[in-house]
Amino acid sequence: MSDAISSSAAATEKVKHGLAAGDVAPPSPDWTIDQGWANYTATEHGVWKTLFERQTKLLQGRACDAFVEGMRALPMGPDEIPDFRKLSDVLMKQTGWQVVAVPGLVPDDVFFDHLANRRFPAGNFIRKPHELDYLEEPDVFHDVFGHVPMLMNPVFADYIQAYGVGGLRANKLGMLKQLARVYWYTVEFGLVKQADGLRIYGAGIASSYTESIFCLDDPSPNRIRFELERVMRTNYRIDDFQEVYWVLDNLEELLELDRIDFAPVYARIESQPELQPWDVLDGDQVLHRGTGTYHDAKRRSAAGS
Template sequence: MSEQAQKHGALASPLPPPGAAADWTVPQRWEEFSAEDHRVWDTLFARQQSLLQGRAVEAFGKSLDVLRLSRPGVPNFDELNDRLHARTGWSVVAVPGLVPDDVFFRHLSERRFPAGNFIRAADQLDYLEEPDVFHDVFGHVPLLAQPEVADFMQALGQQGLQALDLNSLHRVARLYWYTVEFGLARERGDLRIYGAGILSSFGESHYALESAKPHRHDFDLKRVLRTQYRTDAFQLSYFVIERFEDVLELVLGNDLAALYAELDKLPDLSPEAAQLAA
C-alpha cells in the first residue's frame, strides 16, 4: 500500500460500495445530517476560524466566505458548488469514505474534490484518523477558490495518474502530503499555515507553528519527494515554501518523471531526519 493510499485509501477491491456510482460518488443527502451533526460542524468551524487568525495564510481567511452559506451547519454541496465553481471551476463531490488512488487523482484532474459524506462525533472533535467532511471541506475548499491552488490541485491529479503508470505514486503522495495537507509558508516574514491537515486540526494548528519538536525545513522538492511521513501523529517534519502561491510551479516548472527516476537511486529519508542524507 502506498503512502498516498494510507490517507486516501487504495482499497483491496476496485469496485465501489453499494449505492456509490462508478466514480465512487454518492448523493450528499444533506437533509439526512442530524441536528447534532450540524452542531459539530458549527463548533469546529467557530473554533478553527478564531484560532487561525494570524496563523493561516491570508488567502485562507479571505476565501472562507465561500463556506458562509445561507444555512448553518454542514455545507449543502449544491449551494457550495455554485460559489466555488463560479470562482475556479472546481466542485465538491460526496464519497462514502476513503477511495482508491486512481479514483482520487482522476477526480482532482477533473477539478472535483472528493469529500467524506460524514462528520465526526462530538467526542472526536480533536482527532479523527479518516478524513471527514469538516477536514475535507473546511481544510481544502477555501483555498480551492484561489486560482493558483485550484490549478495546482488539478495538476497534482494529473501527476498522480501518471505516477500510477510509473510506479511512483509514493513520490506524488509525499508532494501532496507536505504541501496540500501539511504545508507551511512564509508570509510577511512569519510562518503561516496553508495545509488542510493543519487548518482543520485544533492541536496541530498550535503544534505546527509553536512546538520545538518538529523540523521546519526550507522547501526542497527533491527532499520532499524522498521524505516519508506518518499518518497517525503530528508531523515530525514540515516544509516551508516562500510563498504558498508558488506551489503550482512545483509541478509546471519541473520534470517530475525524471526526478522520480533520479531519486530511485537514493535512499528514502525519515521524517525525523534533521539533516539531509546522501
C-alpha cells in the same frame, strides 16, 4: 489521542486513497453519491458548529491569507454543515472547481481523475460528538473546512488539478509513494511564509486544533525550506504530529511544480535512500532547527513499554 492523530489519519487515507479488500461495491462508476444534506440531524449540525467555531477562532493569525480569503468568500458558516451544491456554485465561478460527495475512501484512479477534472471528493458524513478530537477517516469537516477554502485560490486550484494529472501518471510508473509525499507535505501539512510570519495552508493542520498550535509554536519540529526532490525522499508521520514542516516562500511556488516533467525527477530519486522525518541534511535550508523533544520523549516511552 489528540486531533493531531486524527488529522494525520484522515490525511493519510486521502493520500493512500486505496480500499481494503471486502469493501462494498461503488455506488456509481465515479463513486459519487448525493450529499443528502436534508438528512443531517441537529446533532450533526451541532458538531460542525462546535468544530467550526473552535477552529476559526484559533486560526486567526495562524492561517495564511489565501485560506482566510477563501473562507470568507464561501457559503460556509458555523450554523450548519455546508451544502456542496452551494459551495460548488461559488467555486465554479472563481476557479472552476466543484465539491462532490463520496461515501468514504475511493480507489487511486478515481481520486486522481476527480482532481484532474477539478472535482474535489469529500466525505458526506461528520464525526460523532465524542470524536471531536479523534477520527480515523476524513469526514466533512476535514474535507470541507480544511481543503475547500484553498480551492478558491487560483494558484492552489491549478496545483491540485496538476496533482491529479500527475497522480494518474505516477500510478502507472510505480512512483505513487514519492508523489504522495508531496501531497502530504503541501496540501495536508504545508506552511508558507508571509510578511507577518509563517502561516498554515495545509488542510491536515487547518482542521486540527492541536496541530495548528504545534506546527507554529512548538520548538520540537524542524521547519525547512521546501525542495521537491528532498520532500519526495522523506517519509512522514501518520500517527502523531509531524517532525518536519516544509515551508514555501509563497504559494506561487506551486505553479513551478505544475510545469515540471516529473519523469526525470523520479529517475534521479529512485536509486537514492529514503530519509526519515527527523533527518536534517547539510544542504537543507533550515528555518528552525527543532529540539526533537516531543518525538524523542514518545520514542523513549515506547521503547520502555
